[in-house]
Amino acid sequence: xxxxxxxxxxxxxxxxxxxxxxxxxxxxxxxxxxxxxxxxxxxxxxxxxxxxxxxxxxxxxxxxxxxxxxxxxxxxxxxxxxxxxxxxxxxxxxxxxxxxxxxxxxxxxxxxxxxxxxxxxxxxxxxxxxxxxxxxxxxxxxxxxxxxxxxxxxxxxxxxxxxxxxxxxxxxxxxxxxxxxxxxxxxxxxxxxxxxxxxxxxxxxxxxxxxxxxxxxxxxxxxxxxxxxxxxxxxxxxxxxxx
Numbered sequence: 302x303x304x305x306x307x308x309x310x311x312x313x314x315x316x317x318x319x320x321x322x323x324x325x326x327x328x329x330x331x332x333x334x335x336x337x338x339x340x341x342x343x344x345x346x347x348x349x350x351x352x353x354x355x356x357x358x359x360x361x362x363x364x365x366x367x368x369x370x371x372x373x374x375x376x377x378x379x380x381x382x383x384x385x386x387x388x389x390x391x392x393x394x395x396x397x398x399x400x401x402x403x404x405x406x407x408x409x410x411x412x413x414x415x416x417x418x419x420x421x422x423x424x425x426x427x428x429x430x431x432x433x434x435x436x437x438x439x440x441x442x443x444x445x446x447x448x449x450x451x452x453x454x455x456x457x458x459x460x461x462x463x464x465x466x467x468x469x470x471x472x473x474x475x476x477x478x479x480x481x482x483x484x485x486x487x488x489x490x491x492x493x494x495x496x497x498x499x500x501x502x503x504x505x506x507x508x509x510x511x512x513x514x515x516x517x518x519x520x521x522x523x524x525x526x527x528x529x530x531x532x533x534x535x536x537x538x539x540x541x542x543x544x
Contacts, residue, residue, distance in 0.1 A: 305339075305406060305414040307331075307540055310433035310468065313440060314449025316420035319476035320439040322510050323536075324417040325352045326529065327437075329519030330537045332379035336412040339373060341365075341402075342385035343429050344419035350374065350384035354517035363388035365405060366397060366428075376519060381411075385419070395424055400466055403432035420449070430456065435540055436471040437502075440492075442484045447492075454496065470543045472500035474536065479506040500539060504532050 311324040321344065328340045342349040347357035355374035361384035364371040373381035388394070406414050416429035430436055436457060440450035450473065460467040473496055478485045493501050504510075507529035513520045520530055 305409060305411050307413045307435065308406060308416070308433045309413065309540060310416040310418055310429040310436040312418040312426055312430060312436055312438055312453045313420055313446065314423075314426075314452050315440075315443065315446040318420075318439050318441045318443070318446045318449075319504065319510070320420070321348045321352060321417055322514055323437070323439055323474060323476060323504060323533070324415055325349055326510060326513070326520040326533050327536060328353070328380055328413075328415045329521040330530070330533045331413045331415075332377060332519065333521035333525065334537070335379055337410070338380045338413045338415065339383065339406075339409055339411040340376075340380065340415045340417060341383045341406070341429075342417045343389065343425045344385040344417060345387050345389045345422075345425075346419070347385040349417045350382050352514045352517060353380065353382055353519060355382050355384065357384050358386060359384050361386060363391065363394060366394050366402060377522070380519065385417075389419075389425060397428075399427045399431040402428040403466060406432055426453075427456075430460070431465075431467050433468045434470070435543060436468040437474050437536070438471060439474045439476050441475070441477040442482070442488050454499075470500075472502050472536075472539065474502045474504060476504045477506050478503055502532075502536050502539065504529060504536075 350357035353376040360371035418426040418429040509524035509527040513523035
């Protein structure tokens with residue numbers, strides 16, 4: 302029996318685009334809706350655990366992949382976390398089959414699993430993408446971020462064309478948008494022209510997001526009525542509508 306209805310990978314080849322902030326904040330939105338959420342951090346830096354106020358050095362994703370049974374850490378009643386960490390760089394994990402994580406999370410008793418993929422590590426990213434049924438690709442206005450997002454989208458198209466295990470739906474999230482900046486103002490429409498046929502979503506620049514991370518508090522506890530919280534609710538609604 303497959304438990305998690307929604308398995309969501311958050312990916313971006315370039316760091317610094319707000320990917321982990323979105324992953325943690327989206328987890329917070331689903332948890333506020335009283336859905337049971339497991340966030341799996343695939344990043345050796347383990348930033349998701351820190352942002353949600355749990356121990357980033359505790360056993361987590363690496364141990365899960367190695368066949369152990371680590372206990373997920375409790376961020377709140379509905380939101381649990383498997384931290385990442387440097388053990389994800391172990392050769393034994395790098396040599397695992399990309400479907401190994403997918404097989405493991407098929408059996409976890411959560412409504413939602415969010416997989417925070419690392420920047421710059423395609424092997425670990427692949428674990429998250431293959432385990433997901435929806436992937437959110439994050440970019441900001443930086444040219445290298447746009448290039449990185451394009452590479453992830455190419456990977457997703459390849460998986461679909463070859464009928465491999467992985468997401469059936471994906472969306473592009475434009476992050477850290479400040480409409481006072483010219484490039485930020487025009488970027489969303491330009492990306493819609495470049496990548497038609499997929500959903501385009503947005504998370505504007507909002508200090509509440511960075512402050513929530515700094516305070517190690519989920520966004521729906523820190524600023525539930527903020528602009529960013531409303532935009533993340535829109536993203537969550539789109540995910541649910543995909544079935």
